Amino acid sequence: MKAREIHLTEYPKGEPTLDTFELAEVELPEVGDGQVRLETLAFSVDPYMRGRMSGRRTYVDPFPLHDTLDGAAVSRVVDSKHDEVPEGSLVLSQHGWRDAAVALGDAVRVLPELPVSHTHFLGALGLTGFTAWVGLERIAELRADDVIYVSAAAGAVGSIAGQLAKHKGATVIGSAGSDAKVARLRELGFDEAFNYKTDPPKDALGRLAPDGLDVYFDNVGGDTLEAAMHYLNNFGRAAICGMISIYNATEPPPGPRNMSNIVSKRLKLQGFIVSDHWQDDFQTFAQQVSPLVIDGTIQADETIREGIEDAPQAFLDMLSGNKQGKMVVKVGE
Amino acid sequence: MKAREIHLTEYPKGEPTLDTFELAEVELPEVGDGQVRLETLAFSVDPYMRGRMSGRRTYVDPFPLHDTLDGAAVSRVVDSKHDEVPEGSLVLSQHGWRDAAVALGDAVRVLPELPVSHTHFLGALGLTGFTAWVGLERIAELRADDVIYVSAAAGAVGSIAGQLAKHKGATVIGSAGSDAKVARLRELGFDEAFNYKTDPPKDALGRLAPDGLDVYFDNVGGDTLEAAMHYLNNFGRAAICGMISIYNATEPPPGPRNMSNIVSKRLKLQGFIVSDHWQDDFQTFAQQVSPLVIDGTIQADETIREGIEDAPQAFLDMLSGNKQGKMVVKVGE
Known part of the structure; x- marks a missing residue:
């Protein structure tokens, strides 16, 4: 089974361009014990990722060249060999810029099914x-x-x-x-x-x-x-x-x-x-803010781009401000 | 009864010079009810005073021109019409750049008599x-x-x-x-x-x-x-x-x-x-640090200049770093 991914071709000096990125096809491994197979619904392009394209270590490691890029993604579990991550569940992972992945079940977080767009788990609720x-x-x-x-x-x-x-x-x-x-x-x-x-x-x-x-x-x-x-x-x-x-x-x-x-x-x-604050405060945040997003008190603006091919342009547009609210790349339903 | 004071002649642009200051003689008023007469032992010249010479309000008012300058001073009370500030007591006041002053008793703080130089109440203990x-x-x-x-x-x-x-x-x-x-x-x-x-x-x-x-x-x-x-x-x-x-x-x-x-x-x-912290924390500080200064754990370096005439030069030297530790102007014993 294959997955499509976005890779980095170089560490850009100054503004990145479309040539900074390439679309690659990779073979997914079998799902082993404790693992799950994910179909990506949407992933996030964020400003902090520009720092990871510098090739220098800042507060996170730089992205590798010609290799899988990570980042927040919302996925559906389509195969599971992990007891606590059932097939069919909606999960958040760091498996970013790709349309499918095999992941450790322990490395994903099962999301609640809320009456909001699942892309909001990358944005207002993420x-x-x-x-x-x-x-x-x-x-x-x-x-x-x-x-x-x-x-x-x-x-x-x-x-x-x-x-x-x-x-x-x-x-x-x-x-x-x-x-x-x-x-x-x-x-x-x-x-x-x-x-x-x-x-x-x-x-x-x-x-x-x-x-x-x-x-x-x-x-x-x-x-x-x-x-x-x-x-x-x-x-x-x-x-x-x-x-x-x-x-x-x-x-x-x-x-x-x-x-x-x-x-x-x-x-x-x-x-x-x-x-740094995930451990101590994420639950408090989710409890406070989820109801406000559900009832519309907080409006979660999004710019949605469709298809993994559009991710590089989405990233460039995000950096240059050519979007409204949270930029998300949608790759599945 | 007269006092000698240092006044400001101008608001300096860039580095102040001796011409920025003048020595003036003023007539002291009688000591009224609730007031005390102070003979200055020593006063302080501090970097923050440079800001008060800008003529603009920062976090304290600018010094007035051709008028009494204030600042921390240690004085002896030589006449008192205030019940809680006895004659002979050592006090801290903000009556700064002068050799004598008449002050409100409520505006001075009676100091403990400690086995340290009284100038330390302007420095390490002040x-x-x-x-x-x-x-x-x-x-x-x-x-x-x-x-x-x-x-x-x-x-x-x-x-x-x-x-x-x-x-x-x-x-x-x-x-x-x-x-x-x-x-x-x-x-x-x-x-x-x-x-x-x-x-x-x-x-x-x-x-x-x-x-x-x-x-x-x-x-x-x-x-x-x-x-x-x-x-x-x-x-x-x-x-x-x-x-x-x-x-x-x-x-x-x-x-x-x-x-x-x-x-x-x-x-x-x-x-x-x-x-901003005086009210909440000064007592804690004094309790913690006084013993350390008395027993010599903390050495309170001082540069002492003698006589009110030397105050302007002392201030310039303090700004340019031509001193060691706390710069103090001594005007009495």
């Missing part, structure tokens, strides 16, 4: 939703009376972060890279939203946050972080989730010119990676 | 020692098995921070701006010490901290912060106490070029100002 929750709850320690600014707010993490913050009672400002996305943020209940391409954060935040910011949820870094630090109030907190503005940079860009604000305003800038 | 303690305990959450790097380690705060960290069990690396200061750090028990002028932190730390840093106590900012961020381990913490490298800057310098480390290594950079 890695990205949990990332938003950890950033707000565990890093920024968001309070109901806070004013929070979320950059890349129409993105997968940002759109959930903004809605969760709003649900908590905070005043929420978001930025995105097109007027359509900005309009969508308003629909999602953001109090204020602006297009950072035509309305730079260093101007927009002064206008939209006249009493300053208490929390900044940073998906962008660079000048946007500098602007946020300018407007953060005393004891302001920045949850540093990602710095997509510099992921494709070939030279390390300088940091904010206003670092002295960290002292004078007693700011806290703290980075985080969601996998 | 604002600066407390600053070191807060940075380690409340901000960096220092642990006994941490490796910590302290910049400006021969300075008032740095030298106490390094010794407190050592007393706790941590491995302590310090940097200073002369070989004599570096030698002094070794005498004070620092595990490693280097001269940052001849041995840049980006090289020295790699050699002296082969297993990386867990904590950085930052008094300097700039390139030193960038180097420390490079060597901080996962979950490293930087207590940002001051950024003396940029206090005299006329253009805001760019921040570290390696800000993406904040995410990949889950760093926490947190600024603090000691006055």
Whole structure:
């Protein structure tokens, strides 16, 4: 039995291109004891994967070249030799960029059957939703009376972060890279939203946050972080989730010119990676957020691309912001 | 009755000079009900005062021009109309840069008579020692098995921070701006010490901290912060106490070029100002640290300048690092 996979052909310098990827066909092994065979329904393309394409070890190992790429996937179990993973069950795995796989049963997590799209287990109810929750709850320690600014707010993490913050009672400002996305943020209940391409954060935040910011949820870094630090109030907190503005940079860009604000305003800038929090907090997150996604309080925006052949373009579009909410590649039903 | 004071003549751009200051003579008022008359024994010149000379409000009000400057002082009460502040008592006040003052009794703190120099109430047992303690305990959450790097380690705060960290069990690396200061750090028990002028932190730390840093106590900012961020381990913490490298800057310098480390290594950079912690923690600090200063476990280095006329030069020397430990101006016995 064969599976189709996406492999990496090179470690790109600067922006990856379609040539960075190749489609490969591989022979699947037999299902051994304790193993399961998975048919992929959908897999995730995420910003953190760009770091794994650098060829250097950061907080996760680099992707190998010409070999199977991993990443979050939702699959159906079609054959099982593992007692706790029955045939027919829906599972989450890290078996990523392929349409079928043989996996250790212990390496997959059986998912509940909820009245939501199963792609949401990759997004609002998976890695990205949990990332938003950890950033707000565990890093920024968001309070109901806070004013929070979320950059890349129409993105997968940002759109959930903004809605969760709003649900908590905070005043929420978001930025995105097109007027359509900005309009969508308003629909999602953001109090204020602006297009950072035509309305730079260093101007927009002064206008939209006249009493300053208490929390900044940073998906962008660079000048946007500098602007946020300018407007953060005393004891302001920045949850540093990602710095997509510099992921494709070939030279390390300088940091904010206003670092002295960290002292004078007693700011806290703290980075985080969601996998550190899985063990302690994922259950709490799932219990809190699942009902909100089911009843529509939290709207889980998705951009769905069809077919494994489209995964490389989906990844490039995700990096360049050419999508709304969570980018998912669908490869089965 | 007259007092002599140091006033500010202008808000300096860049480095202050002696012309930034003037010596003035003022008439003291009578001692009214609830008031005390103080004869200053010594007062403090501190880096944070440079910020108050900017003419802009930061976290404290700017100093007024041609008027009394405040700051920490140890004084003897020579006349009292306040029940709880007896004549003859030693007090701490914020009546700073002058040799005598009339003050509200409620605005001074009666000090214990300890077998240490009373100037230590301005240093190791006062604002600066407390600053070191807060940075380690409340901000960096220092642990006994941490490796910590302290910049400006021969300075008032740095030298106490390094010794407190050592007393706790941590491995302590310090940097200073002369070989004599570096030698002094070794005498004070620092595990490693280097001269940052001849041995840049980006090289020295790699050699002296082969297993990386867990904590950085930052008094300097700039390139030193960038180097420390490079060597901080996962979950490293930087207590940002001051950024003396940029206090005299006329253009805001760019921040570290390696800000993406904040995410990949889950760093926490947190600024603090000691006055926020006075209420909650000063007693704990005094109880913990006073015995260590009395028995010589913590050595409280001081540079003493004599006479109020020397205060401006003492301040300039403090800013440029031309001193060892805490800089104090002595104006009485």
